[in-house]
Amino acid sequence: MTAVIEIEGLRKTFRTIRRGARVALDGFDMTVEAGQIHGFLGPNGSGKTTTLRTLLGLVRADAGRMAILGQPAPAALPVVTRRLGAIVESPQFFGNFTGRRTLQLLARAGGVPLDRVEHVLAQVGLRDRGEERVKAYSLGMKQRLAVASALLKDPELLILDEPANGLDPAGIREMRDLMRELAAAGVTVLVSSHILAEIQLICDHVTIISRGKRVTSGPVAAVLSGFDRGEFRVRVADLDHAAEVIRTAGLEVTVHEDHLVVADVGDPAWLTEQLGQRGMWVSELTPLTPDLESVFLQLTDGDTPRQVDVVGPPRNADDVAIELGGQP
Numbered sequence: 001m002t003a004v005i006e007i008e009g010l011r012k013t014f015r016t017i018r019r020g021a022r023v024a025l026d027g028f029d030m031t032v033e034a035g036q037i038h039g040f041l042g043p044n045g046s047g048k049t050t051t052l053r054t055l056l057g058l059v060r061a062d063a064g065r066m067a068i069l070g071q072p073a074p075a076a077l078p079v080v081t082r083r084l085g086a087i088v089e090s091p092q093f094f095g096n097f098t099g100r101r102t103l104q105l106l107a108r109a110g111g112v113p114l115d116r117v118e119h120v121l122a123q124v125g126l127r128d129r130g131e132e133r134v135k136a137y138s139l140g141m142k143q144r145l146a147v148a149s150a151l152l153k154d155p156e157l158l159i160l161d162e163p164a165n166g167l168d169p170a171g172i173r174e175m176r177d178l179m180r181e182l183a184a185a186g187v188t189v190l191v192s193s194h195i196l197a198e199i200q201l202i203c204d205h206v207t208i209i210s211r212g213k214r215v216t217s218g219p220v221a222a223v224l225s226g227f228d229r230g231e232f233r234v235r236v237a238d239l240d241h242a243a244e245v246i247r248t249a250g251l252e253v254t255v256h257e258d259h260l261v262v263a264d265v266g267d268p269a270w271l272t273e274q275l276g277q278r279g280m281w282v283s284e285l286t287p288l289t290p291d292l293e294s295v296f297l298q299l300t301d302g303d304t305p306r307q308v309d310v311v312g313p314p315r316n317a318d319d320v321a322i323e324l325g326g327q328p
């Protein structure tokens with residue numbers, strides 16, 4: 001695998017007269033490899049936009065090493081810029097121009113052959129709406145037009161900051177389908193978001209940032225499996241009695257209003273047998289697999305985010321080692 005984005009030890013402190021020093025990035029690391037749809041997740045103010053702006057040379061880092069498409073950034077950005085598409089600030093389009101005209105002007109300004117315009121209009125699903133004025137576009141269509149403008153150069157890497165922001169569920173679904181199509185066409189996509197369910201559906205890899213530090217990264221499945229405690233939701237008529245039986249058998253159990261949650265259930269058949277032998281019939285036994293939202297909340301909640309690092313270049317859920325520990 002080739003790394004298309006490498007970030008190591010990135011530091012940035014903003015200093016303002018009114019609010020003093022604010023640490024936005026505190027030794028942040030991230031690697032995005034070719035072909036990935038990589039989700040960049042973090043709570044508001046955790047440093048996502050600062051990372052992307054720094055990577056694209058819009059903000060000067062205090063320290064750290066960055067490379068895009070194998071070239072040092074920001075020094076080599078002029079060299080790689082033709083291979084890179086990015087939407088970090090919401091682009092403002094002239095409302096009286098049509099979508100097609102807008103892209104034609106951008107193509108001409110960027111020295112891109114005009115036939116690319118029809119191609120990218122089709123790619124983002126705007127070919128039939130290309131003759132409408134941009135001011136008549138919905139937010140989702142404007143976002144797609146922005147993506148189309150970033151695709152004009154036929155980039156190998158597309159960086160999108162919060163592309164689903166402000167979109168309704170249908171718009172989010174369209175954006176998700178578009179990203180999948182781009183990835184299928186061989187484009188590496190880095191997409192920052194705080195919409196966890198979407199990231200889980202769209203992305204194959206994820207980096208989670210909290211307070212300017214990476215708290216976890218790796219294949220989505222591996223990150224999730226690192227938080228899988230083998231929990232099951234169990235419904236029986238007599239919750240307290242069942243909890244006592246399960247505890248006596250050595251398993252951790254928490255009693256909820258109408259169900260139990262049992263951790264570290266190796267063999268669910270054993271659990272039903274234990275309860276059945278005592279005349280307690282299980283009406284529900286559901287594995288509780290963690291989703292990105294619960295992992296995200298565990299990692300980014302509270303004053304001190306836990307540092308969770310994937311050791312070595314992750315490939316799949318089996319060869320990922322996850323270390324839990326305090327902040328360095």
Ligand SMILES: Nc1ncnc2c1ncn2[C@@H]1O[C@H](COP(=O)(O)OP(=O)(O)OP(=O)(O)O)[C@@H](O)[C@H]1O
Nearest residue numbers: 014016022024042043044045046047048049050051
């Ligand atoms: N130009 C700036 N001047 C001062 N502080 C800034 C500036 N840009 C960002 N910050 C601060 O740096 C921190 C990180 O902000 P950043 O915008 O990178 O976070 P984010 O993860 O993108 O958040 P959001 O999801 O809300 O966009 C925040 O505390 C923010 O207030």
